[in-house]
Amino acid sequence: MRVLFVDDDAMNRRVVKDMLEVAGVVMDEAVDGQEGVDKVEQSDYDVVLMDLRMPGMDGLTAIGHIRERSDDKASIPIIVVTADTSVNIKEDCISGGADDVMAKPVAMKPLFKTMAQYIAAKAKKN
Known part of the structure; x- marks a missing residue:
């Protein structure tokens, strides 16, 4: 499995990389x-984990660019x-093209469970 x-x-x-490794x-x-x-x-990934608040291009904008693709990568x-705990954050992210939202700090078991759920769903579609 390959994750971005x-x-x-x-x-x-580093924390997430250590969990995944x-x-x-x-x-x-x-x-x-x-x-x-x-x-x-440039590469193929099974899952993308995306923060929201970053300098330059933020996470929701990046998600929009990925979803606008015309190839299979659009459905990754x-x-x-995110550390954002605002009331509508999950709704905003889902409407912006995300599949799910997890709060920081992430724990290993919920992270793997969530990733597996979406990888399995994508495999069923293909």
């Missing part, structure tokens, strides 16, 4: 939305990982 984690905070990326998951990193969009263009599962 887009987050401007190096510590957040335990299960043998390969994780690529991007520090902002534009780099995330570029990496989706995207899970927002």
Whole structure:
């Protein structure tokens, strides 16, 4: 399994990478939305984990660019990982093209469960 984690905070990326490596998951990193969009263009991922608040291109804008693609990459599962606790955050993210939203700090078991759910759903469609 290959995952892209887009987050401007190096510590957040390190924590998630350590969790994923335990299960043998390969994780690529991007520090902002534009780099995330570029990496989706260049490589194939099973899941994208996307922060919202980043300098430059934010997460929702990056999700929009990915969803606008005309190839299979447009349907890649995207899970927002955010510290934003505003009332409508999940609704805003889903309407912006995300598949799901997880609150930071993420825990290993819910992260794997959520990723597996969307990977399985995508496999059924194909």
